[in-house]
Amino acid sequence: MIDRIFHGGLRYRLILAAGALMVLGGLVAYAHQLTNGLGVTGLSRDVSWGLYIAQFTFLVGIAASAVMVVLPYYLHDYKAFGRMVILGEFLAVAAVLMCMLFVFVDMGQPARVLNLILHPRPNSVMFWDMLVLSGYLLINLVIGSVALDAERTEAAPPRWIRPLIILSIPWAVSIHTVTAFLYAGLEARPFWMTAILAPRFLASAFASGPALLILLALALRRYSRFDVGTKAIQALATIVTYAMAINLFFVGVELFTALYGGNPHHTEPFAYLFTGIEGRGALMPWVWTGQLVALAAAVLLLVPANRRRHRILAVLCALVVGALWIEKGLALVVAGFIPSPLGHVTEYAPTTPEVAVTIGVYGVGVLVLAMLYRLVLNIRERFEMA
Amino acid sequence: MGATRRGFLKGAGLATVGAGLGLPILDPARLAALPDGVRESGPLSRLAIVVDVDRCRLDGVRQACIEACERAHNVPHLPDPAQEVRWIWSETFGAALPDQVHAHTPAERREAPVLVLCNHCEEPPCVQVCPTGATWKREADGIVMMDMHRCVGCRYCMAACPYGARSFNWRDPQAFVPTRMDGSPYSDYPMRTRGVVEKCTFCAERLREGLQPACVEAANSVPGGQGALIFGDPTDPSSEVSRVLRERHTVTRRPGFGTGPNVYYVAPAGAGAAADRGGPS
Numbered sequence: 001m002i003d004r005i006f007h008g009g010l011r012y013r014l015i016l017a018a019g020a021l022m023v024l025g026g027l028v029a030y031a032h033q034l035t036n037g038l039g040v041t042g043l044s045r046d047v048s049w050g051l052y053i054a055q056f057t058f059l060v061g062i063a064a065s066a067v068m069v070v071l072p073y074y075l076h077d078y079k080a081f082g083r084m085v086i087l088g089e090f091l092a093v094a095a096v097l098m099c100m101l102f103v104f105v106d107m108g109q110p111a112r113v114l115n116l117i118l119h120p121r122p123n124s125v126m127f128w129d130m131l132v133l134s135g136y137l138l139i140n141l142v143i144g145s146v147a148l149d150a151e152r153t154e155a156a157p158p159r160w161i162r163p164l165i166i167l168s169i170p171w172a173v174s175i176h177t178v179t180a181f182l183y184a185g186l187e188a189r190p191f192w193m194t195a196i197l198a199p200r201f202l203a204s205a206f207a208s209g210p211a212l213l214i215l216l217a218l219a220l221r222r223y224s225r226f227d228v229g230t231k232a233i234q235a236l237a238t239i240v241t242y243a244m245a246i247n248l249f250f251v252g253v254e255l256f257t258a259l260y261g262g263n264p265h266h267t268e269p270f271a272y273l274f275t276g277i278e279g280r281g282a283l284m285p286w287v288w289t290g291q292l293v294a295l296a297a298a299v300l301l302l303v304p305a306n307r308r309r310h311r312i313l314a315v316l317c318a319l320v321v322g323a324l325w326i327e328k329g330l331a332l333v334v335a336g337f338i339p340s341p342l343g344h345v346t347e348y349a350p351t352t353p354e355v356a357v358t359i360g361v362y363g364v365g366v367l368v369l370a371m372l373y374r375l376v377l378n379i380r381e382r383f384e385m386a
Numbered sequence: 387m388g389a390t391r392r393g394f395l396k397g398a399g400l401a402t403v404g405a406g407l408g409l410p411i412l413d414p415a416r417l418a419a420l421p422d423g424v425r426e427s428g429p430l431s432r433l434a435i436v437v438d439v440d441r442c443r444l445d446g447v448r449q450a451c452i453e454a455c456e457r458a459h460n461v462p463h464l465p466d467p468a469q470e471v472r473w474i475w476s477e478t479f480g481a482a483l484p485d486q487v488h489a490h491t492p493a494e495r496r497e498a499p500v501l502v503l504c505n506h507c508e509e510p511p512c513v514q515v516c517p518t519g520a521t522w523k524r525e526a527d528g529i530v531m532m533d534m535h536r537c538v539g540c541r542y543c544m545a546a547c548p549y550g551a552r553s554f555n556w557r558d559p560q561a562f563v564p565t566r567m568d569g570s571p572y573s574d575y576p577m578r579t580r581g582v583v584e585k586c587t588f589c590a591e592r593l594r595e596g597l598q599p600a601c602v603e604a605a606n607s608v609p610g611g612q613g614a615l616i617f618g619d620p621t622d623p624s625s626e627v628s629r630v631l632r633e634r635h636t637v638t639r640r641p642g643f644g645t646g647p648n649v650y651y652v653a654p655a656g657a658g659a660a661a662d663r664g665g666p667s
Contacts, residue, residue, distance in 0.1 A: 036557065036558075037555065037556055037557045037558060037580035037581055038539075038554070038556050038580075038581065039466075039469055039556035039557035039580075041556075043556070044466075044468035044469055044556075045468065045469060045470060045472075045544070045550070045553055045554065046468065046550070048541045048544040048545060048554060049541060049545060103540075106540070106541075107538050107539050107540055107581070108537075108538070108539015108540070108541070108554060108555070108580065108581025108582055108583075109537065109538050109539045109579070109581040109582060110538075112536070112537075112538045112539075113538060115518040115520075115536055115538050116517055116518060116538065119518045119519050119520075119536060120517070120518075121516060121517055121518060121519050123513075123514055123515075124514070124515050124516055124517040124542070125515065126515065126517035126540065126542055127517050130517070182542075185515075186511065186515070186545055186546050187511065187548060187643045187644070187645075188511060188545070188546055188547060188548035188643070189545060336545070337545075340550055341547075341548045341549060341550055341640070342477055342481045342482065342549075342550050343480075343481050343484065344481070346468060
């Protein structure tokens, strides 16, 4: 089964080559960062987290792809998701793996990474985030492999896996909640210190994860013989629609509290994002685009006819992923630091090495996901039977 | 009495464990000398600095404090101000203490330069978030310590600190450490590696030798700087710090955060000197 992982059509080999190229570029850039320190990034004493931690935050959301198919399939016996479940779980595996890599490349002393385990501090939310993320990775890897094996041998999955599957549902909620708590517990950062952050993380995760999953399922349907079925795609599209609407509502709730409430420390980061402060507002075009695209995508998704036409659905899902990437993979982390607690406006823009490392980590995700999906396709296409 | 006896046994037990772990706080002699339950009653002592903003106005005074600190700790001078390492530095009164200014605060007071440094908070957010215990609050005197050998460089503490008091070594600092004419560093304070966070420790290494923090000593040795920085134990009523906190109107940075800073500021008199000094305090 594993030995055939590199076998596939031209398209598959092109994807592997692209992924490998991304990783290669990332490795070169990371070597540069390792030699010269994180000073090669655009980070500063005022904006001390940037693209890496933002990608980590965004990808925790993508990992929600699993739970949104697992829950209906296993708890509500929603059979249409039968072929989708494994795709969702393996996407979660790739996403969580990238999350961990992004935290790793952000560390100033990566050689000391074991200190996190040798000297754990339960008072730090980071300790709990590490715990829930590695747990989620393990759970999805086990569930995915067992499901794959069951399919290969054409036997029912073993009974012991069911409690693990049930556990994976609240566990998925925990990864978004704990990741939000990383931010929401910091009094120094009023932009993050809001009770809506964890619910927002859940809503945006339940939109972006399944939206990416739809795109992947549509691509597989088009370019391979693997079809998850129209019913599954439609059901997932409904989930994306509602999650997106709820996310927009949460963003609105937060905007009201900040802007109408008018506490300056709470409003200033929003002012920086939407209007700029003292003429500085590098994120303005991004944030306006992101919010307008999010709004447009949510409204268009609400029209059932748009969801039924797969071409339109694909575009809308791409818009959802893009808008939420701007929201969580860019604006949310950076704006927490602007203005600084001392009121200084220091802007941030990632440097070339930083972008290259980021692309490299995504390259790892591409490779892992492509190979895991290859395993699924190999079995479904009955290559082994041949 | 039973309670005393139980207290003694508890103390003796703790002392044995403490001695085994090498924890000074559980030193047997210390526990034996303390009445039962005194450890619950509060900190044994605290260390604090009072910054007299008016006496810090002279550039020479602030410069002397900053330079003394940087020489004592081999603080690097990085070319890019955005990636600077700072232990003690100047901010405007309005930026450092935004709760103390308003729309009609005279510019002279708002823009008055003040020295800022780690506040050695009673509830330090940096200690709360550190995933490895590389930063911790010393029980005996409340100093927020930093172990630059354990720090993994995640910078969670920098996100958590409401005072910007933590600096990350974005580059290898050793090439940027100022040296004497002969190229040797000003002190034997350990050089840092890149990728770790550092900050003021109230000169824990100097206190051990019975010295005052370098900034305090420097301020007192500069003309016009006498009393610009006062160091001592605010829980000791006879200390100079206690006297100033009793007699002058002092404030701390961002009190609304509940961090309980141990650096106090005697607000500048500025244009409204009479109002500041004459109010009920």
